Amino acid sequence: MTLPPQLESSQPVPPALSKPPYSFSSLIFMAIEDSPDKRLPVKGIYEWIVNNFPYYRTASGGWRNSVRHNLSLSKSFHRIQRDKSQSVGKGSLWCICPEYRPALLEVLRKTHSYYSTNSNLTNKPALLEGQDYGLPAVCDSMEISDPLSHTFLLSTPSPQPLNTDNPTFVENAPCPLTPVHEELVTIESVEYQQEESEEIEKDPLSDSGYIELHYYQSQQYQYLVVPGETELDLETVEILQLDSEAQEAAGSLLDLAGGGY
DNA sequence: ACTTACGTAAACAGGT
DNA sequence: CACCTGTTTACGTAAG
Secondary structure, three states: OOOOOOOOOOOOOOOOOOOOOOOHHHHHHHHHHHOOOOOHHHHHHHHHHHOOOOOOHHHOOOOHHHHHHHHHOOEEEEEEEHHHHHHHOOOOOEEEEEHHHHHHHHHHHHHHHHHHHOOOOOOOOOHHHHOOOOOOOHOOOOOOOEEEEEOEEEEEEOOOOOOOOOOOOOOOOOOEEEEEEEEEEEOOOOOOOOOOOOOOOOOOOOOOOEEEEEEEEEEEEEEEEEEOOOOOOOOHHHHHHHOOOOOOHHHHHHHHHOOOO
């Protein structure tokens, strides 16, 4: 597991842990996405949930049934056989169906957005750190959209992890990202039009055919930060992909593009 | 009112 | 045999 314990001794423990707002599908998705190989056995999913959502530490065992129920029923997940040669543990490994990944991301993004807005926690690190709902710091492996900051993150496995020895999150820094570099990427083959509101300050780049990109690298993920209203189609993403030298993560970005961005 | 998504419980089979 | 994993069915609830 790469996420830190949510109940660090230095952090206040909520008096009563609320049930996480995420559906079991989202929980499973986060667990699998957070695994190094993007695949987990059922037991691994249990452990991730328990480690990152303290609510389930004390919850009755029924939620495990729900996890299995979701895995079986949802088309978003599929089962793959363990490598028999190094078979350790029983059961299969579960992974995300690529075609359903954008939808899962969207659900997660909406959930995050909803609870950010309605709980007055917008831009509060606590939300991403899980202090209020026992949530994990998902920002490193998830796409997080924040309508107020007008940015969203596309996360993709980095070809060269910066720090594999200590793949944990910085405490009190939900997005411990530092810019690696910034640059402008020409988008020539794509019609890039941003609907402008009169009230919103016009982005000088919006008509220039450029999209401003900020590259961040954190642990095993590399991020592209682009304007929030940017509509990325498949072609755009392919270009961004080349420029970010993230060809190895083709699946991730293309899948995101397939989600309607 | 209806549909859909989701959560929960339970039964069952098969494997370890 | 106990436990775990995976599948399936059924039912209740909330939201759209």
